[in-house]
Amino acid sequence: MTHLLSVYTLARPVDTWASSPGAAWQDAGACIGSDPARFHPSGWGEKHAAQVADARAVCETCQVVAECLAWALDTRDGHAILGGTTPAERATILRNRQRRAKAAQRKAGA
Ligand code: SF4
Numbered sequence: 001m002t003h004l005l006s007v008y009t010l011a012r013p014v015d016t017w018a019s020s021p022g023a024a025w026q027d028a029g030a031c032i033g034s035d036p037a038r039f040h041p042s043g044w045g046e047k048h049a050a051q052v053a054d055a056r057a058v059c060e061t062c063q064v065v066a067e068c069l070a071w072a073l074d075t076r077d078g079h080a081i082l083g084g085t086t087p088a089e090r091a092t093i094l095r096n097r098q099r100r101a102k103a104a105q106r107k108a109g110a
Contacts, residue, residue, distance in 0.1 A: 030062035039080045059084035
């Protein structure tokens with residue numbers, strides 16, 4: 001059985017999962033059994049958009065989508081559809097977090 005995140009982890013330092021508390025959530029992913037390529041859209045334009053939508057449809061049924069997204073944000077994953085988001089969407093989430101943190105720091109210092 002192929003598991004997207006298991007395959008994905010092979011390219012990462014071995015301790016990535018081992019050091020992740022509660023990493024067993026990966027076993028509950030709706031992508032278990034999926035071809036990992038399904039979550040790595042290629043191409044451009046409508047083809048790319050259709051591939052993203054296809055992967056996102058799997059994530060929308062996933063009971064661990066929040067855990068997966070948190071992991072993808074923590075690890076700064078930059079390649080796959082994870083937690084129902086594209087790498088660009090996660091980059092936006094991270095930028096917005098940074099902006100909010102800086103604004104909170106400025107407010108606290110004012
Ligand atoms: S959110 Fe998507 S990529 Fe993450 S475990 Fe669930 S189905 Fe897999």
